Amino acid sequence: MMKDTPILPGSWLGLMGGGQLGRMFAQAAATMGYRVCVLEPDKNAPAAIVAEKHICAPYTDEAALTELASLCKTVTTEFENVPAAALEFLASKGVETCPAANAVRITQDRFDEKSFIKSAGAPVAPHLLIESDEDLKKASAPYFPAILKTARLGYDGKGQITVNDRRELAMAFEKLGKVRCVLEKRLPLFKEVSVIAARNSKGEVAVFPVSENYHRNGILAVSVMPARLDEEITNRAREIASKIIEKLDYVGVLCTELFVLSDGRLVVNELAPRPHNSGHATIDACICSQYEQQVRAMANLPLGDTTQVSKSVMLNLLGDLWFDENENVREPDWSQVLDIPGLKLHLYGKKQPRHARKMGHITCLAATEEEAMFKAQMAARILG
Ligand code: ADP
Numbered sequence: 120m121m122k123d124t125p126i127l128p129g130s131w132l133g134l135m136g137g138g139q140l141g142r143m144f145a146q147a148a149a150t151m152g153y154r155v156c157v158l159e160p161d162k163n164a165p166a167a168i169v170a171e172k173h174i175c176a177p178y179t180d181e182a183a184l185t186e187l188a189s190l191c192k193t194v195t196t197e198f199e200n201v202p203a204a205a206l207e208f209l210a211s212k213g214v215e216t217c218p219a220a221n222a223v224r225i226t227q228d229r230f231d232e233k234s235f236i237k238s239a240g241a242p243v244a245p246h247l248l249i250e251s252d253e254d255l256k257k258a259s260a261p262y263f264p265a266i267l268k269t270a271r272l273g274y275d276g277k278g279q280i281t282v283n284d285r286r287e288l289a290m291a292f293e294k295l296g297k298v299r300c301v302l303e304k305r306l307p308l309f310k311e312v313s314v315i316a317a318r319n320s321k322g323e324v325a326v327f328p329v330s331e332n333y334h335r336n337g338i339l340a341v342s343v344m345p346a347r348l349d350e351e352i353t354n355r356a357r358e359i360a361s362k363i364i365e366k367l368d369y370v371g372v373l374c375t376e377l378f379v380l381s382d383g384r385l386v387v388n389e390l391a392p393r394p395h396n397s398g399h400a401t402i403d404a405c406i407c408s409q410y411e412q413q414v415r416a417m418a419n420l421p422l423g424d425t426t427q428v429s430k431s432v433m434l435n436l437l438g439d440l441w442f443d444e445n446e447n448v449r450e451p452d453w454s455q456v457l458d459i460p461g462l463k464l465h466l467y468g469k470k471q472p473r474h475a476r477k478m479g480h481i482t483c484l485a486a487t488e489e490e491a492m493f494k495a496q497m498a499a500r501i502l503g
């Protein structure tokens with residue numbers, strides 16, 4: 120098969136991982152007439168319960184990967200820690216993986232990721248690789264105050280410790296089990312933003328509007344799209360995202376998280392080789408969503424129109440909302456929330472609510488950003 124022959128509706132598309140990002144991908148694929156086969160170890164996973172076929176097995180199970188490869192010419196991923204070796208195994212069976220194993224491998228390691236971003240000509244925070252007690256000596260005064268982050272497997276602010284000097288650094292390194300870490304200078308943040316971009320095998324690139332993101336306890340809470348920034352900064356952020364996706368020779372959807380510093384400079388924080396939580400609003404607010412874009416990119420089709428047609432404010436719905444004051448589980452009363460005009464409710468079908476677990480999200484749409492924000496505040500107040 121020619122690398123860029125379109126894979127037409129009616130064909131199978133493969134998916135590694137069964138979380139909510141995979142669920143929304145599967146829904147977009149089904150809308151366009153594709154059949155989705157997901158490989159995921161949990162039988163109740165959000166994507167597994169909506170995909171047409173579910174191979175219930177660990178990601179590295181060779182029999183399961185072989186079965187996926189026999190059905191699908193192309194396979195995508197929905198979380199960053201899909202083992203790169205599993206993607207290589209699929210590629211060895213003739214499958215086009217979007218993204219490729221190499222891109223996933225780079226983004227799985229914060230140090231390699233930062234080195235790559237620098238090589239693409241994009242700015243990163245001053246940082247050091249800390250792998251041994253010997254490396255601690257390199258942490259000179261200008262690196263502090265800093266954050267020590269594990270190089271691998273960190274998410275939602277986990278595996279990170281703030282350190283103010285070399286003594287605290289040594290303690291933090293000890294506490295993180297002396298695993299491979301990155302020491303990163305703490306920067307004065309004005310805003311945190313993200314840019315989602317897509318690229319197909321022809322090398323066409325499409326970039327979504329910039330999103331402005333607010334976290335609570337390390338977890339994304341609110342995203343405002345488009346970000347309230349000077350046009351010049353917005354354009355620079357979008358240019359950085361396209362430069363990175365091109366340099367990675369990436370096919371699929373990639374999110375670039377950036378910091379806007381108080382002096383207007385941009386610094387790339389990290390990459391996610393998949394659709395991103397901050398891009399959920401593209402489903403309701405843009406002509407083509409990040410998930411439809413993922414389908415188009417992996418199927419070698421022209422990319423969709425990323426134009427935003429409504430202003431939007433997205434609220435994550437965490438499991439906390441499912442517990443009453445006595446810690447009993449109950450379904451939130453959605454009827455009042457759904458009475459807000461322009462509000463879209465998305466729930467992921469997770470059977471077990473847990474505190475801090477992402478259960479769904481709300482997107483508030485309006486003609487102006489003030490109105491969208493007002494609706495989001497109303498929804499938040501109703502949900503308590
Ligand atoms: P995760 O992979 O857990 O999302 P991040 O590297 O994105 O980890 O860090 C989590 C949060 O910590 C960021 O969203 C930001 O608020 C803050 N943070 C991370 N690095 C820095 C930095 N160098 N300077 C200031 N704040 C930072």
Ligand code: MG
Nearest residue numbers: 275376388389
């Ligand atoms: Mg992050």
